[in-house]
Structures are given as structure tokens and as C-alpha cells.
Amino acid sequence: MGEILLKIENISKYYGSIKAVDKLSITIKKGNIYGLLGPNGSGKSTTLGMILNVVNPSEGSFEWFEGKLNNHQALKKIGAIIERPNFYPYMTAIQNLKLICQIKKCSYDSITEKLELVRLWDRRNSSFSSYSLGMKQRLAIAAALVNNPEILILDEPTNGLDPEGIEQIRKLIKLTASKGTTIILASHLLDEIEKTCNKVIVLKNGKKFYEGPTDQITQTHGYFEIGATDLKKLKLFLESIPQIQQLKWNDPFYHVSLNEALSEDKLSQLLVNETIFITHFVKKQPSLEQEYLTLIQ
Amino acid sequence: MIRLLVIELHKIWYNRISKTLIFGYFLLIFSVAIFSTLKVEIGPIEFYFAEQGIFDFPYIWHFNTFIISLLKIFFAVVIVAMIGNEYSYRTLKQNLIDGLSKKEFILSKTYTILAFVVSSTLLVFLISLILGILYSDYTELSIIFSDLEYLIAFAVKLFGFFSFCLFLSILIKKSAFSLGFLGFWQVFEGICYGLMKWKLSDSIPQLSAEQIFQFFPLNAMSNLIKEPFTRLSAFQNIAQEFGDGFNKDYSVSLLSIIIVLFWSFLFIWGAYVILKKNDL
Structure with a gap:
């Protein structure tokens, strides 16, 4: 704990x-x-x-x-970034960070380190208004970290960024997390x-x-994707299996979610016994995205 | 306190417009002082301010504080613009997230206003003192340092006006509208005065419009230092030639000071209450 x-x-x-x-x-x-x-x-x-x-x-x-x-x-x-980076546009990166240090009562010592971390050191004396969105967002991260929170x-730290920018922010988050923050x-x-x-x-x-x-x-117990030449037979058979929670036609195969463990070999064995010839057979674990979407529905 | 002042000055210092306005303000004070020592020649008419007695002690305290307080609008624009910016850049929100409390935010603005008022007052004091010593006909210490209450009135007048600006900018958030409202309020006070003058004495004869009007914020501020022109000997002479002697009380009234200080407190406190209540 x-x-x-x-x-x-x-x-x-x-x-x-x-x-x-x-x-x-x-x-x-x-x-x-x-x-x-x-x-x-x-x-x-x-x-x-x-x-x-x-x-x-x-x-x-x-x-x-x-x-x-x-x-x-x-x-x-604490370090916090909310929605989009808010800085004084007429100040440079250094001036903005110094102001934040004044507010947070922390020393200026780590300004250099944090600007290097987000790769803005070369642009430290450019005014904030001249930055691209990705640079602004990186400065926001530097600002959030300047007091070693x-x-x-x-x-939404990656809102509105291009794929490269998203990747950079993600790396920074992982790096910060790895330090125990x-x-x-x-x-x-x-x-x-x-x-x-x-x-x-x-x-x-x-x-x-x-x-x-x-x-x-x-x-969860995962789910199967099963397709067969005789779909009617397949459906009838699948409906008879107690471990199956839900059967959904997801063209061109059935999406079969489970409420109890059911292994691939066990199910294929049963299918063979029923002489159902399958065209597609995969067992998958749901991603967070799928689970999230089911959760909030 | 120093930290809060440093925070606000940091914001102002790096803003080119604010810096220019403040420099402009101090520069104008100097140039007003320098210009008034010059002989102005317009064709055959030669005019020399110094000879009109405007630099005579103790009148100079009255004259200079009045003239220089007209320049207060420069710093008023700075206050209103800086607070308007805090909203439009959403840096107010960021400041709070970074750990500045709402009280500290208002205090940092108030301390800056105070610092500005104190430095303006000191400057007016020094300039008037120097001009007076150079040009005044009277240089006895007791005369030089009489009527210094005009400097207090000057400081209170500026502080009251800037507190009003602070309040309006927190209330209205958009700097252009805040300044517009300030102008509107001036007109509003004038209309109120007109209405009271017109109707009040009919309904309540024992109350005069002036008695109520002196409590209005902007009027109270302008009451602090009354116009000094009709006090000049040149003007007094003309007035006497036309028969009716000119009697007016030019002194600084304690009541006006108290009224303006009360308004200042109310404005700053009000700004804090509004900010505290608002979600950002």
C-alpha cells in the first residue's frame, strides 16, 4: 500500500x-x-x-x-498540463519557466535540464508565440517537470499533435514514469x-x-472468431455450448464471446465431432479499447 | 510580498507594450517639467510659465500633482491590458494550477499598483522640489514643505483609480471593454449628477446634489485635487477686474481621502470575491 x-x-x-x-x-x-x-x-x-x-x-x-x-x-x-499549453506568448521559453519557478518557489537550477529533455534548449530564447504546437506542448511538459513534481x-497531452509529436510526448511520459513519478x-x-x-x-x-x-x-476469457462453410449448422452448434456468452455475426464470421474458459483445442475438437468445416478460427484477447467500448455502452 | 511583486514585474517587464507605456509615462512627467520651464514664443506673444507663478512654493505641489495625475491613464491601460491578457492567454488559469492562490494573484497586482503609486509620488515630489527651488520666489523651508497634503492626495487618487481599473478588468475580463466601461462610468456619474441637480432639491431640499455626488468613486477621486488654474494670481487678477471676487476652497479634504480609500478597499476586495467565485 x-x-x-x-x-x-x-x-x-x-x-x-x-x-x-x-x-x-x-x-x-x-x-x-x-x-x-x-x-x-x-x-x-x-x-x-x-x-x-x-x-x-x-x-x-x-x-x-x-x-x-x-x-x-x-x-x-505538482506538475500539470490542462488541455493546451498556456504561456505568456511574448516571453521566451526561459522567461516563462523562470516565472513558473517564481510561482512554484523552486530554484532555476533545473530549467536547463528540462529544456534539454524536451529538446527546446536551442530555441530557449525564442518567444513562445513563434513555437509550433508540438514545441508548445513540449514546453508545457518542461514546465510541468521544472519543480521535479x-x-x-x-x-490530453497529445491533443492536436502529429504522429511524431505524439511519439515524443509518449516517450517523455514513459521516461518520467520510469523515475517513479x-x-x-x-x-x-x-x-x-x-x-x-x-x-x-x-x-x-x-x-x-x-x-x-x-x-x-x-x-477476460477472450473471444473466438469462427467462420465456416455451413454457417447455419455452425450457429446452431455454437448456441448449444454453455461456455459461450454471446454470439454476434461479424461478417464474414461469428464473434463468439465467452463467460467461462474454453481452449482452442477443446473447441476445435467439438467442431470436428460435429463435422463442421471451418474457414476461419482465431482466439483473441480483447484490447483495452474494445473492453472500454463495451464498458461505457 | 517581494515574491508577488517580482512575479508581476516579470510579467510587465517582458511585455513590450506595457514597458513602453510605463517608460512613456515617466518620460512624459520629465518632459512636462522641462517644457514648462521653457519660454514659449508664438509670434509676438511670449509666454513664460515660470513667470506665472506656477513654480512658487507651495502652489507647485498643487499644480504639479494635478497635471501629472492626468497621466495616470497610461498605467491604467497597463493594468487593464495585463489582466485582460491573463484571461485571453489563459495564464491566470495556469498561474493557479502552478500554485498561486487567487488571493496571491490579486495581491501581486495590488502590490504592483502600490509600487507604481509610491514611485510616481516620489518622482512628483522630487521634480516639484527641484523646479521649485530653481524658480520659486519663496524658498523658506517652512513654505517649501507646506501643503504637502497634495502629495498624499495624489497617491490616494492614483491608488483609487488603479484599484477601480483592477476591479473592472477582473469583472469584465476583456481589456477593451473594461476601458470602455471606465469611460461609460464617467459619463454615468455625470448623468447622475445632472439628474440629482435637477430633481433632488425639489424632493429633499436639505440635501444638495454635491453632497451625494462626492461619494461617487470617480468624482471622489477628482475632488481630491481640485483644478489649480483659477488659483493662479493671473487668473485671480482677471476675476477681480470683472468684479466678482473668486472664492474657492482648494484644500485637500480628509473626507475625500477617506471616501477614495474606502472605494479602493471595496474594489480590491470585490475583485478578489469575483475571482474566487468564478470557475476558470
Whole structure:
């Protein structure tokens, strides 16, 4: 059991009659990488806004570092990027980072290191307004890391970037994670979450829908894809097998999901016994994306 | 406090427009001072400000604080533009995420206003002192350092005006609209005064329009330092020639100072309350 960094208790945010976040409770523990998932409008950004002190909660509370620090003291030990990079366009990268160090009360020492890390050192004296979107996003990462934060919060960090930019940001996140920094990553890119996060929290309509280890969400009995020359016979036969939960025609084969373990050799044996000649036979584990889509439906 | 001041000055210093406006403001103060020492010749008419007695102690305190306070709009634009920028660049949001509290945000703006007011007041004091010593007919210490309350009035006037600008920019968020509203408010106060002058004495005879009007923020600020021109001996002479003696109270009233300080407090506190309530 790791140290608790953030405890959110029954937090809600109403916009008029709309409940953007509805009695949400989350506990963030040290050393984990959390993926925050949910469709647009599920309350991810509002939740992050509340814990980052820019959105006032309608109800409920949260505390950082077990209440040892008040909110804005705690935020100085946190690095956060929300939606898009916000900097003073007329200042250079260095000037912007120095300002952030003043706000966070940290020394200027790591500015050079972080600018080199995000490969902006050569452009350190160019004004922020002259940067491309990818560079802006990388500067945002440098800014979030400049105080060597205990926890890094990223909301859609790869939004609007080209594939190369996405790859660069992903590498930076992995590098930061490998140093033991706790990360909360809100993203739509599920393969990204699957690869980087060890815990997943799914939000839907402002409520927590699922919370658990990433591998558990995909750890099901898997599914088969089966096609045959005689599809009618195949269907009749498959419907008689108790381990099969659901049968879906997914042209040109059946998508067969399981509710109990059923191995490939066992099923093929049964098919042979019934003299069904198959044209397609695959067993697969679902990806996070598929599981997520089933979850939120 | 130093940290908050440094944060705000860092933001202003690297912004070319703000820096230019502030330099322009201080430069204008100097140039006003220098120009008024020159002899102006327009055709056959020769005009020499210094001979009109504007540099005589203690009148110079009144004259200079009045003239230089007209330049306050320069820094007002800086305040309004800088806060407007914080919203449009969304850096206010980022500042809060980085760990600045909303209270600190308002305080850092307020400290900057204070620093600006103090440096302006010091500058006015020094320039007036130097011009006075060079050109005044009276140089006794007791005369030089009389009527210094105009400097206090100057500082309070600037502080009140900038607090109003701070409040408006937090309330309205868009700098152009904030400045527009400032102009609108000036007109609004004028209309109110006109209406009161017209109707009030009919319904409540014991109250004069001026008695109420002195509590309006912009009017209270302008009441702090009354126009100095009619106090000049040249003007007084003309007025006397036309028969009716000219009697006006030019002194700084304590009530005006209290009213403006009260408004300043209300504006800063109001700005904080609005910011605290808003989601960003």
C-alpha cells in the first residue's frame, strides 16, 4: 500500500441542473500511473480542474498529501498540463519557466535540464508565440517537470499533435514514469493508456464507472472468431455450448464471446465431432479499447 | 510580498507594450517639467510659465500633482491590458494550477499598483522640489514643505483609480471593454449628477446634489485635487477686474481621502470575491 497523494471524497460539480461530476471519490496512491478514461463530457477535465483549484466544487472535498499541505502549497509540488499549453506568448521559453519557478518557489537550477529533455534548449530564447504546437506542448511538459513534481497530471497531452509529436510526448511520459513519478493521464488514446498505465479509472456521466488495474480490465476469457462453410449448422452448434456468452455475426464470421474458459483445442475438437468445416478460427484477447467500448455502452 | 511583486514585474517587464507605456509615462512627467520651464514664443506673444507663478512654493505641489495625475491613464491601460491578457492567454488559469492562490494573484497586482503609486509620488515630489527651488520666489523651508497634503492626495487618487481599473478588468475580463466601461462610468456619474441637480432639491431640499455626488468613486477621486488654474494670481487678477471676487476652497479634504480609500478597499476586495467565485 503506497502513500496516499490525493484523496477525493464525494466531490460534485453542478452547472445549473447539469451534473458534470456526481459524488466522485478517488484515491491516488504513490508510484502508480493512472489512466483516466471516459467519453467527452464525462467529467474528466472538470474533476482535474477541481483538484487543481481552478474550478470550485459544488459539494464534497479533496485533500492533497493527506492534508499536510493546503491546496496551493500542494500545487507547487505538482506538475500539470490542462488541455493546451498556456504561456505568456511574448516571453521566451526561459522567461516563462523562470516565472513558473517564481510561482512554484523552486530554484532555476533545473530549467536547463528540462529544456534539454524536451529538446527546446536551442530555441530557449525564442518567444513562445513563434513555437509550433508540438514545441508548445513540449514546453508545457518542461514546465510541468521544472519543480521535479511528486505527481504529474496530464490532460490530453497529445491533443492536436502529429504522429511524431505524439511519439515524443509518449516517450517523455514513459521516461518520467520510469523515475517513479506518480502520473494521472487523461486521454482518449486507449492504446497509450494500455501501454503506460497500471491503473485505470473510467468515468461516465460524472460518476466512477470502473476502477482497477489495467490488465484486469482486459483479463477476460477472450473471444473466438469462427467462420465456416455451413454457417447455419455452425450457429446452431455454437448456441448449444454453455461456455459461450454471446454470439454476434461479424461478417464474414461469428464473434463468439465467452463467460467461462474454453481452449482452442477443446473447441476445435467439438467442431470436428460435429463435422463442421471451418474457414476461419482465431482466439483473441480483447484490447483495452474494445473492453472500454463495451464498458461505457 | 517581494515574491508577488517580482512575479508581476516579470510579467510587465517582458511585455513590450506595457514597458513602453510605463517608460512613456515617466518620460512624459520629465518632459512636462522641462517644457514648462521653457519660454514659449508664438509670434509676438511670449509666454513664460515660470513667470506665472506656477513654480512658487507651495502652489507647485498643487499644480504639479494635478497635471501629472492626468497621466495616470497610461498605467491604467497597463493594468487593464495585463489582466485582460491573463484571461485571453489563459495564464491566470495556469498561474493557479502552478500554485498561486487567487488571493496571491490579486495581491501581486495590488502590490504592483502600490509600487507604481509610491514611485510616481516620489518622482512628483522630487521634480516639484527641484523646479521649485530653481524658480520659486519663496524658498523658506517652512513654505517649501507646506501643503504637502497634495502629495498624499495624489497617491490616494492614483491608488483609487488603479484599484477601480483592477476591479473592472477582473469583472469584465476583456481589456477593451473594461476601458470602455471606465469611460461609460464617467459619463454615468455625470448623468447622475445632472439628474440629482435637477430633481433632488425639489424632493429633499436639505440635501444638495454635491453632497451625494462626492461619494461617487470617480468624482471622489477628482475632488481630491481640485483644478489649480483659477488659483493662479493671473487668473485671480482677471476675476477681480470683472468684479466678482473668486472664492474657492482648494484644500485637500480628509473626507475625500477617506471616501477614495474606502472605494479602493471595496474594489480590491470585490475583485478578489469575483475571482474566487468564478470557475476558470
